[in-house]
Amino acid sequence: MTRAIYPGSFDPVTFGHLDIIERSTKIADELIVAVLTNSAKKSLFSIDERVKMLSDLLSGHDNIRVESFGGLLVDFAKENDASFIVRGLRAVTDFEYELQISQMNRTIYSEIDTIFLTTSLEYAYLSSSIVKEVASYGGDISHFVPESIIDMIYDKLRKQRI
Numbered sequence: 435m436t437r438a439i440y441p442g443s444f445d446p447v448t449f450g451h452l453d454i455i456e457r458s459t460k461i462a463d464e465l466i467v468a469v470l471t472n473s474a475k476k477s478l479f480s481i482d483e484r485v486k487m488l489s490d491l492l493s494g495h496d497n498i499r500v501e502s503f504g505g506l507l508v509d510f511a512k513e514n515d516a517s518f519i520v521r522g523l524r525a526v527t528d529f530e531y532e533l534q535i536s537q538m539n540r541t542i543y544s545e546i547d548t549i550f551l552t553t554s555l556e557y558a559y560l561s562s563s564i565v566k567e568v569a570s571y572g573g574d575i576s577h578f579v580p581e582s583i584i585d586m587i588y589d590k591l592r593k594q595r596i
């Protein structure tokens with residue numbers, strides 16, 4: 435049985451992430467979506483909110499688990515007996531950083547491999563930051579994120595401004 439980890443900030447989750455998740459489950463028998471707790475980036479949603487958002491959206495899939503993690507990704511991979519890490523590649527700009535991280539991970543834990551899925555064309559431009567940017571100006575984000583989380587995003591941004 436192959437178990438994969440898809441790590442990220444998911445602040446918030448977008449259709450781009452969900453596309454990678456969907457495609458990963460065709461490669462791995464089991465997928466752990468791992469939400470980063472120790473990101474250097476300041477997040478809009480708390481870790482619990484991000485885990486809940488993803489868990490609700492993915493609740494229909496028996497082979498997907500959503501968890502939070504801090505510390506080294508390779509330690510989390512070891513603890514969970516995962517054989518590979520999944521990352522999405524949108525553009526060349528993602529590549530250099532991703533290559534460096536994957537090589538570093540393999541150096542400290544030789545059992546782990548990283549596989550890269552290229553983004554589906556319709557989501558190539560999409561990022562969590564773009565969603566927050568558009569939403570902060572009251573723009574329509576229905577092309578970027580599932581309907582169930584749209585109001586949460588607007589509410590959160592509104593509260594942040596108060």
Ligand code: ADP
Nearest residue numbers: 441442443444450451521522523553557560561
């Ligand atoms: P991180 O902060 O770790 O980059 P993100 O939540 O921004 O976390 O992204 C998690 C993963 O999903 C990364 O591998 C990223 O490249 C990928 N990803 C993000 N948006 C898209 C998208 N639109 N299409 C494909 N992959 C994406």
